[in-house]
Amino acid sequence: MKQKLIIIGNGMAGMRTVEEILSRDADAYDITVFGTEPRENYNRIMLSPVLSGEKKFEDIIINTREWYAENGITLHAGDAVTAINADAKTVTAESGLTLSYDKLLLATGSDPFIIPVPGVNLPGVVTFRDLDDVNRMLEAAKFGGSAVVIGGGLLGLEAAVGLKANGMEVTVVHLMDTLMERQLDEAAGYLLASELEGRGLTVLTGANTQSILGDGKVGGLQLSDGTTIAADLVVMAVGIKPNVALAKDIGLDVGRGVVVNDLMQTSNPDIFAVGECVEHRGSTYGLVAPLYEMGRVLAGHLTGQDDVVYQGSVTSTKLKVTGVDVFSAGDFSGGEGTEDIVFRDASRGVYKRIVIRDDKIDGAVLYGDAKDGAWYFQLMKNGADITELRDTIVFGQAYAGGTHVDPSAAVAALADDAEICGCNGVSKSDIVNAITENGLTSLEGVKAHTKASASCGGCSGLVEQLLAVTLGDAYEVQTVKPMCGCTQHSHDDVRRLIMAKSMTSIPEVMQELEWTTPDGCSSCRPALNYYLLCAWPETYTDDNQSRFINERVHANIQKDGTFSVVPRMWGGMTSANELRAIADVVDKFAIPAVKVTGGQRLDLFGVQKKALPAVWADLNAAGMVSGHAYGKSLRTVKTCAGEQWCRFGTQDAIEMGIKLEKMTWGSWTPHKFKMAVSGCPRNCAEATIKDFGVVAVDSGYELHVGGNGGIEVRVTDYLCTVHSDAEVLEYAGAYMQLYREEARYLERTAPWVARVGLAHIKAHIVEDGEKCKALYERFLLSQTALQEDPWADRASGVKDAHEFSPLKIVA
Amino acid sequence: MWMEIGTVDEIPKLGARVVQSTGGDIAVFRTATDEIFALFDRCPHKGGALSQGIVHGKAVACPMHNWNIDLVTGEVQGPDNGCSRTVPVSVNGGVIRMQMPDVKATGTHG
Numbered sequence: 001m002k003q004k005l006i007i008i009g010n011g012m013a014g015m016r017t018v019e020e021i022l023s024r025d026a027d028a029y030d031i032t033v034f035g036t037e038p039r040e041n042y043n044r045i046m047l048s049p050v051l052s053g054e055k056k057f058e059d060i061i062i063n064t065r066e067w068y069a070e071n072g073i074t075l076h077a078g079d080a081v082t083a084i085n086a087d088a089k090t091v092t093a094e095s096g097l098t099l100s101y102d103k104l105l106l107a108t109g110s111d112p113f114i115i116p117v118p119g120v121n122l123p124g125v126v127t128f129r130d131l132d133d134v135n136r137m138l139e140a141a142k143f144g145g146s147a148v149v150i151g152g153g154l155l156g157l158e159a160a161v162g163l164k165a166n167g168m169e170v171t172v173v174h175l176m177d178t179l180m181e182r183q184l185d186e187a188a189g190y191l192l193a194s195e196l197e198g199r200g201l202t203v204l205t206g207a208n209t210q211s212i213l214g215d216g217k218v219g220g221l222q223l224s225d226g227t228t229i230a231a232d233l234v235v236m237a238v239g240i241k242p243n244v245a246l247a248k249d250i251g252l253d254v255g256r257g258v259v260v261n262d263l264m265q266t267s268n269p270d271i272f273a274v275g276e277c278v279e280h281r282g283s284t285y286g287l288v289a290p291l292y293e294m295g296r297v298l299a300g301h302l303t304g305q306d307d308v309v310y311q312g313s314v315t316s317t318k319l320k321v322t323g324v325d326v327f328s329a330g331d332f333s334g335g336e337g338t339e340d341i342v343f344r345d346a347s348r349g350v351y352k353r354i355v356i357r358d359d360k361i362d363g364a365v366l367y368g369d370a371k372d373g374a375w376y377f378q379l380m381k382n383g384a385d386i387t388e389l390r391d392t393i394v395f396g397q398a399y400a401g402g403t404h405v406d407p408s409a410a411v412a413a414l415a416d417d418a419e420i421c422g423c424n425g426v427s428k429s430d431i432v433n434a435i436t437e438n439g440l441t442s443l444e445g446v447k448a449h450t451k452a453s454a455s456c457g458g459c460s461g462l463v464e465q466l467l468a469v470t471l472g473d474a475y476e477v478q479t480v481k482p483m484c485g486c487t488q489h490s491h492d493d494v495r496r497l498i499m500a501k502s503m504t505s506i507p508e509v510m511q512e513l514e515w516t517t518p519d520g521c522s523s524c525r526p527a528l529n530y531y532l533l534c535a536w537p538e539t540y541t542d543d544n545q546s547r548f549i550n551e552r553v554h555a556n557i558q559k560d561g562t563f564s565v566v567p568r569m570w571g572g573m574t575s576a577n578e579l580r581a582i583a584d585v586v587d588k589f590a591i592p593a594v595k596v597t598g599g600q601r602l603d604l605f606g607v608q609k610k611a612l613p614a615v616w617a618d619l620n621a622a623g624m625v626s627g628h629a630y631g632k633s634l635r636t637v638k639t640c641a642g643e644q645w646c647r648f649g650t651q652d653a654i655e656m657g658i659k660l661e662k663m664t665w666g667s668w669t670p671h672k673f674k675m676a677v678s679g680c681p682r683n684c685a686e687a688t689i690k691d692f693g694v695v696a697v698d699s700g701y702e703l704h705v706g707g708n709g710g711i712e713v714r715v716t717d718y719l720c721t722v723h724s725d726a727e728v729l730e731y732a733g734a735y736m737q738l739y740r741e742e743a744r745y746l747e748r749t750a751p752w753v754a755r756v757g758l759a760h761i762k763a764h765i766v767e768d769g770e771k772c773k774a775l776y777e778r779f780l781l782s783q784t785a786l787q788e789d790p791w792a793d794r795a796s797g798v799k800d801a802h803e804f805s806p807l808k809i810v811a
Numbered sequence: 812m813w814m815e816i817g818t819v820d821e822i823p824k825l826g827a828r829v830v831q832s833t834g835g836d837i838a839v840f841r842t843a844t845d846e847i848f849a850l851f852d853r854c855p856h857k858g859g860a861l862s863q864g865i866v867h868g869k870a871v872a873c874p875m876h877n878w879n880i881d882l883v884t885g886e887v888q889g890p891d892n893g894c895s896r897t898v899p900v901s902v903n904g905g906v907i908r909m910q911m912p913d914v915k916a917t918g919t920h921g
Contacts, residue, residue: 521872522865545823549874550874557860806830808817810831
C-alpha cells in the first residue's frame, strides 16, 4: 500500500514540493493537502500586480482544482489543520476531519507581523498576505480616500503603489531612515523614495507609529513625534513571522522557525518542513527561490531518488513595481576589508554599487538599470575572481570583455549553468535545451516547459534575449504594440486599466492614460467605445461620434454614398408576409437592387440616407428588425434544412439556429461574428468556417470555434460535443463573451483563437463549469442592456434625427 | 455671398452635417472645442462623403478608406496626397455663416 503523505499548507512551498515529488515518482505517495484559504494554489508573489490591476486572480493560479484531481491529490481548501497527534500520527482539521499519515509536511508559511500599538484591531487595518487582504484593499479603494502603509519594505511599497494605482492618496510610513534597508543601501533607497514621491506617494522615513486612531473604524495614524495622518485604510506591512504554532504544540524544536536539518527534517523524523515556516542553520527565508530549493531537496529525499542536501540559499531581490528597476544581492553593508565600485548617472537616475572583498563580489545594489543583476549574482555565487574584470565590471557584462554593447551579448556570454530564473532555479542551459528540443519560439513556450519567468516574471527580458540568441533571426522580439499613434498603451493594457481604474468614459481614459492627442483618432475611438461598452454594459452611454458611419446610422455605406439595408431573417427563415413587405419597400422607395447575401438574407442596395428611417419604419411594421449587417456584432446564423425536411438530418438545425440568433442578436463584439448550424456532418451550412459553428451528430451537437472564410481561410477548431440545445446556447454565449472580453478590437475570432490557443478557450468553456457559467451569465446580462432594435427609435424620428436630414438646402 | 446655414448646436460635437448646394454637398464639421469648419463633401481619393467620417482633433477620417483630411487646409494628412476644397465659415453668437462658393468650382483638386 502507498504511504500516506499529508501536507499542511496549500501555498507555494508545499505545492512545489508536491510537484517535485510527482515529477520524480508519481506513485510514491497517497497525498492529501490542507489549506487555510478556500481556494486553489496561487502565486502569492504576484498579488501585487493583482492589487495594481495589472493581473487578474486567474492569471496567478498555479494549480487548478483539475490538476489536483488529475494527480490524485485530495485537497481540503478552507479547512485549516488545528492539531497534530505525533504519537498516533494523525492530524485534525477545523471541520473535525481526522486523518492519519506516514509522513507529514509542515508548509504553514508565515503570518504578517502586527506591531502592538493601540488601535490595531480597528476595522480598516489590514495586512498584505493573501487574496482576501487584496480584496479588502480593493474594496476600500473603491471609495477613494487615503491610505497609510506602515512599512517601507518590499511588500509595503508594492502595496502602496498598488493602492495609488487604485486612486487612493497613499503615505508610506517607514521606521528606518532608508526604504527597503535590508535590500538597498542609502543611495539607492533615496533614489527609490524620490521616484515614488514623483509618482505622487508621500514617503515618511524615520517615522515610528505610536497608535492607530479612530472611533469604531480607522481614521488615522499618530507618530511618536506627535504627527497625525488621516487615513481610511491602514496597511500593516512591517514583516512576517514564521507560523510555528502547530510545531510548538507538539514539542518540535522551534527557534524563530521550525528547526530542520539539511534534509528538511524536523526533530520528529516523520515530520518535515519547508518554506517560510522553517529555520535552517539559523536562517529563515521569505523569498521564493530558497523555498523552491527546499522543495527539491525534500522531494529527492522522500522519493529516495537523490540525496542532495540543503545548504542554505544566497538570495537576490527584485521589486515588482512597474517601471522601477531595482536589484540587490549579498552583503553590501561595506566595512573593513571591502571596497566599493560605484557608478552614478543622476540624469538617468542610475546607481550601481558593487561591493568587493578579496577580489570577489560580496554584494551588489543596482537602481535604475538592473539588467546585469543576474550576471553579478552569478559571479557572486560562484565566488569568481574578478581581478581581470575590475576596470569595467560596473558597466555590466556587455563591456566586461571589451566587446560591443549588444543587449543579447551579455546573455550569450553567460555560462551554461548561470541561473536565469532565480525563483524557479532555471539555468541558461535548461532554457536553451528546452528551446532547441521542443522547437520553442516564444516566452510563453519557455515558461510552459521550464517554468522560467513563471513566478515573479523579473527574468522575462533575459529569457527573451536567450530566445533571440538561440534562434537568431528566426526570433522576432514581441514588443508591446501600442493601440495607435495616440498612446503608448497596448489594447490589452488599456482594457485591463479600464477595469482596474473603473474608467467609464472615453475622455476619462484619454486623460488618465495620457493620450497624446486631444480626442484620439478614427482608430482608437471606436476601440475605446467598444471596450467601455463591453466593460460596463448596463451603465455606459454609447458614444455615437466614436462609431464608424455604418454603426452610427445602422446601414452599410456604399461607394456612391448610398446605403444598403439588411433586415434580420432568423436562422435564414422568411415568409410570404416578410417577402411581400420587402417587395413593397423596394417599389415604394425605388430601391435599385436586391441581392441574396452569403448569410441567407436579402440586401437592399442603393437606399438614399434620408430615406433610411422611412424604409425601416415599413420593415418594422412587417415585424422585421435590423440585421446588423453593418456592425462589429452578431451578423447571421446560417442554417441547413435539418431534420425537419432533410432525409439526412439528425437534429433540427433551423430551430437551433433561430434559438442562437434570438439569444445573440444585438450584441456588440470586437469584430463581426458569424455562426452556422448544420443538421448533420455533411455540413451544408458550412459551419466549420464560422466564428462559432454547430454540427449536429446523432448524439447531440459538435461545437467548433475560430473559423473564417475571408482573405485567410481558417477551418474551425473542434471545441467539444454537447447533448442539448440548452448546452449549445450556454457554450455559445460563454464563448462569445470570452471573445468579447479578451480579443482586441477588430480582431476576428480566427486570429484570436490562433493567438491565445484552443487550450485557453477550452479551459474557460469546457473544463471549468463555473467559469463557463459566469461568462454565460455576463453575456446574458450584457444582452439585457444591448438587445434592442436600433431601427425602431430612429424610424420614429426619436433618435439621431440630425443624421438623416441636411443642415440646410441652398437652392 | 455669405449665408446663415444653422447653429452650432445643430451639429453634434465631433460630428458633421451637410449643406446641399447647387455646386454640390458641403460638409460642415464641429470639433470637440466647438470650432466649425467646412469642406466640399468629397474625399480627394475616391470621392467619399467626408461628412460621414469620424472627426478627431482638427481632422476627419474618410469613411471609405480612412484617409485623414485636415479640416483647416483641406489637405490630406500623412503619406497620401490630395486636397479637398475648403469653404469659409464664421460663427457669431452660435450662428454659423458660410461664404457660398462659386457654382462652377469643383469639389476637389490637387
